[in-house]
Amino acid sequence: MKFRSHEPNSVDVDLTSMIDVVFLLLIFFMVTTTFNHNSALKIALPTASKNPETQNIKNKLELLIDSQGRYYVNGREVLNTQPETLFQAMTEVLNTLQGTPSLVISADANVNYQAVVTAMDIAGRLGLTNFSMATTQAERQK
Structure with missing residues (x-):
């Protein structure tokens, strides 16, 4: 009697639909993610009667000072609060920016005044004469 040899069936896994789902999830998360750098640091800005428009400045250097007096240059924390470290940062x-950028200082309302003066002094040493202080607009009293 002659027996047939049984060949095992090859098992193929089709990954096409799984790859499609992963790409759709990736697109979904990329579209729904918001990148708001203002929410990264909690700074309570002081109020002023008029809030200057600093959002449209393209070539700007942002310096944030939190309530503990720590400095952040363009969103990156400076190692310590020493003036020379801030100068170096x-x-x-500034070496990565073209021309002479505008400096926007955003200091917490409760920060020590010396930290703001130090930042303005460093800006003067670097030749930054065009700078502004970020504030929130005061509510009008009725």
Whole structure:
């Protein structure tokens, strides 16, 4: 009697639909993610009667000072609060920008005044004469 040899069936896994789902999820998360750098640091800005428009400035250097007096240059924290460290951090960022950028200082309303004066002094040493202080607009009293 002659027996047939049984060949095992090859098992193929079709990954096409799984790859499609992964790409759709990737697109979904990319579209729904918001990148708001203002929410990264909690800074309570002081109020002023008029809020200047600093959002439209393209070539700008942002310096944030939180309530503990820590400095952040363009969103990156400076290692310590020493003036020379801040000078070096701002110099590195200025070397990447073209021309003379505008400086926007965003200091917490409860920050020590000395931290703001130090930042303005460093800006003067770097030749940054065009700078503004970020504030929130005061509510009108009725």
